Amino acid sequence: MAIDRVINSESLDRQEEEFNVSLRPKFLSECIGQTNIKEKLIIAMTAAKKRGEPLEHILFYGPPGLGKTTLANVVANEMGAKIRCSSGPALVKAGDVMGLLSNINTGDILFIDEIHRLSTPVEEFLYPAMEEFRVDFTVDSGLHAKTINFPLKRFTLIGATTRAGLLSAPLRSRFGMLYHLDFYNEAELTAILKRSANLLKLKSDDGTLELIAARSRGTPRVANRLLKRVRDYAQVKGKGHLNTAIVENALQMEQIDSLGLDELDRLFLRALANVYEGGPAGIEALAATLGEEKDTLEDVVEPYLLQIGFLRRTKRGREITTQACSHLGLKLRQKKQGIDQPEFFEQEQQ
16 A cells, blocks of 8 residues: 555655645745845735735736746735635636635635636626626526626735736736736846755755756746756765766756757757748747647747747747857858848758
């Protein structure tokens, strides 16, 4: 029976989730980075407490892994409120939302992740709930159908999305506070890794956590994931202590290069360079070439490549930059004279 518990996949998934949650800060004083957002939240929460009112509805948006869910839980802890969590794809019909709203008390927080994926009927059902704290709920159907006006207690809706542009204007306008989360700098990521290492009771040499931070794509989730992989490598190949050699070898095994690019990033850039002659190329064409989902490329791969200047988005499609070619060892061919053609790249001969 003991062996069954150890190898049970559900048990392992639960342990992994508990492990990830344990690294998350619980209060704003523990949060690192996003200074401007934290200052605004402190003012909003302090004012709401003085008035004895719930917070206005909040929307957090930005690339994945920057702490949108963490901030939602931090706000709940700071306000002393209960938080109920769901996601856009999970709320299929009005009844799904009604089940959440009917159990919410005054001041509670309803958190909806990937809120841009709400269906239109569910989104429209939320409008009066957000504005007037009431909903019109239809029971039965056909000749016996009737609509019940159901009053709600004042609550705070916190939405999170990686695709703010896909939110409809009516839904977006109902949020009182809209905060965009930016990528973290290396100093902030190093501070986050030091905190995580302390929680994990992991010892490291000076400069080793900086190496991980430099390859974390400006994202705390990636930083903590790499820290866990390096910790595993250190326990198996070393003595559980992080040093420069251990970190370098572990990251090399994970195929993470000096700028934090992984194999999918490099495949994306090489496909753009070699198959589509440097671009412009449409995201659907690139997704088909790589055999990946379009959303994966847009949400996971492109934001960081755009941030470090390895990719350009134009009206005609995606284009690779000379910085990316230099990093990947690709040589730039000159454009043909008098012809408006994209630049072509080929692999440099060794």
